[in-house]
Amino acid sequence: MKIALLGYGKMGQVIERIATERGHEIVLKKDEFNTYEGLSNADVAIDFSVPSAAVSNISSCFHANVPVISGTTGWLEHYDEMLALCKEKNGGFISSSNFSLGVNLFFELNEYLAKMMSKFDSYKVDMEEIHHTQKLDAPSGTAISLAKGVIENSNYTNWTLETPQSNEIHIEAKRIGTVPGTHTVTYNTPIDSIEIKHTAHNREGFALGAVIAAEWIVGKHGVFTMRDVLNVQI
Missing domain, CATH: 3.30.360.10 (Dihydrodipicolinate Reductase; domain 2)
Known part of the structure; x- marks a missing residue:
């Protein structure tokens, strides 16, 4: 699976390591200093950026027909806008405050x-x-x-x-x-x-959950939650 990392801070680096260990390829490491070049080659994107970048990252994925997993928080005043865009573009989307x-x-x-x-x-x-x-x-x-x-x-x-x-x-x-x-x-x-x-105890659980969600959403269309991914409802 080819993954675009949108946000390459500490979480992005842990996600890169775990994804690579699970046999995936990172095709884009997006930070504030580079562009979205390579996004269209990805099977899925994982967004762990900052609140000010989240909407741009997520919308760019929908326009590129790339499903996106977003663990960025602090941007939810735009959530309904992103849901509408996801539906318009027939995209795939999971946003969670925590993927652990x-x-x-x-x-x-x-x-x-x-x-x-x-x-x-x-x-x-x-x-x-x-x-x-x-x-x-x-x-x-x-x-x-x-x-x-x-x-x-x-x-x-x-x-x-x-x-x-x-x-x-x-x-x-x-x-x-x-x-x-x-x-x-x-x-x-x-x-x-x-x-x-x-x-x-560390960032491992957040990163692993995000990668598992990314593996799950490839080929799917719609808005999902971690309940869909993990089927853990009591």
């Missing part, structure tokens, strides 16, 4: 727990996410996905980084050292707490 197998299992666990806890109003939910100091967006896309998972299965209606109202989930976003990513969901009462937590 463990995180996607954690998403399912989070939703299952939210359904259970929705019957017990005395428990109040809050979230914490910790990432390295180079991460540009806050809260993380993974934390937002976790919050949406609770909102869809409870009486909460929104999330906030500020002091929460009764119908809001508070997310505390921390930027510390080189932490790859830690996410905690806690249900609190004055009596006790229930907590679920995912801790990434």
Whole structure:
């Protein structure tokens, strides 16, 4: 499989290594200093860039008839626009806040727990996410996905980084050292707490999941999720 890497930072380099180990060829390493030359030769593109580049990267893939896997966060105000373009061009698209197998299992666990806890109003939910100091967006896309998972299965209606109202989930976003990513969901009462937590030890899981998604989407048309790729729904 021929892969275009859109974004060649630390994540892009890990993806390159894992893809090469799995027998794939990298035909483009796109960063801010070069062009999309070679994109049309790719079977699939993997975008781990920055929020300001994501829309250009994704739309360029659709125009080149190349399916795209996007792990970039912080650009979702343009998500509906990209979905419309994907449909117009009959493209293939997976956008995820996190491609890690463990995180996607954690998403399912989070939703299952939210359904259970929705019957017990005395428990109040809050979230914490910790990432390295180079991460540009806050809260993380993974934390937002976790919050949406609770909102869809409870009486909460929104999330906030500020002091929460009764119908809001508070997310505390921390930027510390080189932490790859830690996410905690806690249900609190004055009596006790229930907590679920995912801790990434390195970038390997994110990169492997993105490559697996890229392998899966080749030859497919439409908008998919990691649930489609991994079939991990509880």
